[in-house]
Amino acid sequence: MLGIAIAGIGLWAGLAHAAEVRLQLKGGGFEITGDLKVYDGKKYIVESPVFGLMTIDSNRFDCVSTNCPTAPTINPEFIGSPRAPLGNLGTTSWMGGSGIGTNFMPELVKSYAATRGFTVQQTIGTDNRDLIFTLEDKAGKEVGTFNVLRRGVGQGYRDLIDDKVELVWTSARMTDAQQADFTAAGLGRMRVEGNEHVFALDSMVALVSPDNPAVSISIENLAAIYAGRITDWAQLGLPPGKINVYAPVDGMGLLMHFKNTILSPRGLTLTPDAYRLGTVVEWSDEVALDPNGISFNFIGYIRNAKALNISTDCGLITRPTYFSAKTEEFPLSRRLYLYTKGRPKSLLGRELLDHALSPEIQSVLKAANFVDQEPELLGFKEQGARIAYALNAAAEDFDIEAMRNLITDIAPAERLSTTLRFVVGSFTLDPKALQDVQRLAQLLQKPEFKNRQVILLGFADAVGGYASNLKLSQSRAKAVEAALRNAGFSGAITKGYSELAPVACNDTPENREFNRRVEVWIK
Known part of the structure; x- marks a missing residue:
């Protein structure tokens, strides 16, 4: 971290000697006092008698002493001799x-x-x-x-x-x-x-022509089509017609991803009858012109084709949108990582x-046609399919009074796409959620959220009893509220709703992991 300050020395005015500053967490509740070594406009480096040398983010802390820096600055004593070459990155x-x-x-x-x-x-x-x-x-x-x-x-x-x-x-x-x-x-x-750093998201989508009456498809049926086991649209209850399968040529990353997530887990291989295409544009444009065709592509390349909803065995249907990709609730979404x-x-x-x-x-x-992590808002009415599914859940997973309370909470609100998830078997936020908390805290301190109420809704999977899952969901919401306070935002309301309103079937460990989450709603 110290190299950030040293290499930029040519941009900063020097200090004659160290100055003691007091840095206060935005919103109060925590302070650090120490000798200022470097301020580059984004970070302070201070030497605290309690904590030693520390790098402090100026987005999270305010300098509240009388001698706070007003411009990027550096204490020459901190550098020593010889100094790093100017501008050497x-x-x-x-x-x-x-x-x-x-x-x-x-x-x-x-x-x-x-x-x-x-x-x-x-x-x-x-x-x-x-x-x-x-x-x-x-x-x-x-x-x-x-x-x-x-x-x-x-x-x-x-x-x-x-x-x-x-x-x-x-x-x-x-x-x-x-x-x-x-x-x-x-x-x-x-x-x-x-x-581990999550820098973006992405979603794979199944595509057909706008003239194709299909609206939804299950992952099982998508796999069966691409393996050559389903060959006519009539087998899916649609008007008859031979299915024309389009796929990328060998060696393309999208094809590898499709095989790894759709075909291989089911012991299937790609049909030799597929029409093979070489570019992301063709994967969408060719099927858009073929009423009997089917293809797949990244969500950023739908172009003139029609993207299908994904249906599940438990009755949940998810639309292929940037919002559902950002919440990671679209079944074919994925994270993109830097290690x-x-x-x-x-x-x-x-x-x-x-x-x-x-x-x-x-x-x-x-x-660049990736799914960014900029939070989006979505109103209650736009989430009707999910609410309808929740209202028709199996009796053992359902509490009508709790469901009424949930609807009362969210009907006048909007949901943020930021959705926090946890390390398996713990209340510890996963690495992406830790990044999201920092982004969320900064967002909620903007003027447009000043007079709005922030509600953190915790949820659980369906393993175990309703009462025990209620406690788990409440604990998850409180864990996020504490993380937000540490990041500089306070005032969020926390509630738990057990296993209500699942976003995935509770049939596999991976799906249950998606249901263990905290949603952010804004009134």
Whole structure:
């Protein structure tokens, strides 16, 4: 963290000597006093007699003493001699698959460069899978290099262990076997805050022509179509017609994702009769023109096709929207990850990572056809299918009075897409939820939320009795309220509603995990 201050010294005015400052948590309740070493406009570095050297986020703390810095500043005694070269950001190398490496990483570095006033020069490495981005300041001086190595996640993890790269990007969470490799290397847990970072979301959608009368499809039937077991629309209760199956060519990341999530878990393989197409545009546009066709694509590439709802065996139907992707309640949604061994060693690596997780990058993600993490609001009426399902739940899972109370709470409110989930078997927020809490606390302190009521609704899965699940749901809501207070926002109301209003069937461990959640509603 100290490198952030040191490398930017050329931008800051110096202090003659250390000055004691008092930093107060926004909203009060906690203070830190210490000698100010660095203030870069975003963070304070202070040396506290109680806590030692600390980096404090200025978005969460206010300086309330009489000698607070009014401009970026640095205490020369903190640097020592010799000083770091002016503007030297260093070199950082990141590795992962071709999809994110091609579609997002170039946009990330361009967006970052724009915030710093740099220009970017892009070249191809000796391995044509490598993109080399050279950053230059306004004088044309080289200040840093970003190597985007599109050599795959497996190689990326091996190189992260060996310190050959500082970060690995991936569209799938690190597996137990991959974690074991890091453990064997003495590197500890990777799927925790500080090492695991969710930078975006995505959803795969099933597509048909607007002229096709189909509205919904189950994942089981989608798999059966792509395996060649269902070949006519009449088998799904629709007007007869041979189903024309469209799929990406071999080697495409989307096809691998479809096989891994839809076909392989059911012991199925792709039908040889599928029409194979090579681009994301074709995967949507070809099926849009074929009333008997079916395809799949990422949610950002629906284009002129029609995306189908996903139905489940328990009767729950979910629409393919950006909102349902952001809540992670659309069954084909997924998280996109960045993995590091703590903070990257290079200054450029740290700043790029921070930018990849920042509010500023959300519009860039959306423009690149990913699902950003900017919270959205959705009214009660737009969630009618979910409420209807909840009102018709099995008797053993249902409490009519509690359901009336829930509807009373949410009918005049809007739901935020931010939905908090937990580490399995605990009340500990998972790494994404910890990131979300920080974003949420900042959002709720904006003027547009000043006179609105924030309600945190906790929910549980259907394992166990209603009463015990009620306590669990209440505890989850209180855990989020405490995390929000620590992040600088207080005043939220907490309520628990046991296993009511599930967002997934309670038939598998993975689905039950989705139901163990806290929703955020705004009145």
